[in-house]
Amino acid sequence: MQPVIGFSLDYEASGGYSKMPWCALRENYFTSVSAHNAMPLALPPLAEMAAHYLDLLHGIVITGGNFDVPPAMYGATGVHETVTIKENRTAFEWALTEGAIRRNMPILGICGGEQLLNVVLGGTLIQHIPDAVATDIAHEQPNPRHEPGHTVRVENRTLLHKILEKSEIEVNSAHHQAVEKPGKGVVVNAVSPDGVIEGIEYPEHPFCLGVQWHPEYHVTPADTAIFKAFTEACRIYAQCG
Secondary structure (H helix, E strand, C coil), rough: CCCEEEEECCCEECCEECCEEEEEECCHHHHHHHHCCCCEEEEECCCCHHHHHHHCEEEEEECCCECCHHHHHHCCCCCCCCCEEEHHHHHHHHHHHHHHHHHHCCEEECHHHHHHHHHHHHCCCEEEEEHHHHCCCCCCCCCCCCCEEEEEEECCCCHHHHHHCEEEEEEECEEEEEECCCCCCCCCEEEEECCCCEECCCCCCEEEEEECCHHHHHHCCCHHHHHHHHHHHHHHHHCCC
C-alpha cells in the first residue's frame, strides 16, 4: 500500500520566483517520504479546501518557513518586532491540522509546523529566543542546514525515543521561536542543552509528532528514522481506512 502524504506549501505574495503570489517547497521534503514508498502531494494554502484534501490523504506534514504563528492565536497581547505573519498559510495549516487530529491521521510537524501543532493543541510560544533565553546556542545556526547545529536530549518513554532508540542526537537549527508552554496532553520529547523545547508529541493520537529541527536534510540517520516511522504510520492508516 502506497500512502499519500500531503505537504503544506510555503506562500509568498510576490518577489523572488514571481511578481504574482506563488507557492513552493524544497524538494528534500518530498523525497524524504518517496524514499519510503510514499506518494507526496503538494497542498496549496486554501483553508476552504482542507477537508477535501484530507479525504485524499493518509498523513500530513506541516512544514517550516520564514514566518510565525500570530501571537494572538495563543493569547499573547504583544507582538515581538521580529514576528512575521502569513495569515492565509496559518489559517490553512490550522484547518488541516485540526482535521487530521479529528481523523486520527498521522501528523508530522517540522520547525514552524511543530510550533503550530503546539498552538492548535492549546500551547504557547516563545516569540524570540534571544530575548527570552540566556544561551550560547545559535538556534539560527550560521553553518549550512545539512550540517548539525547542536545536540538535543531525547526524553525516555516517548514516541520519539522509541523511533530513534537514542537519548541524544545532533540536529540542525533554523528557528527564532520555540514552544513555551506545551498544549494540553502534549508531551515534550526533546530538549536542547539550554532548556529550549525541541520536540513534542501528542500521545492521545496514534502518531502526532513535532520536531523543531529540519529532518528532511538527513543530517544524521535519526532524521531518516523519523520519516521512516512516519510513513509507516501513514501506511497503516491507509490500510485501516
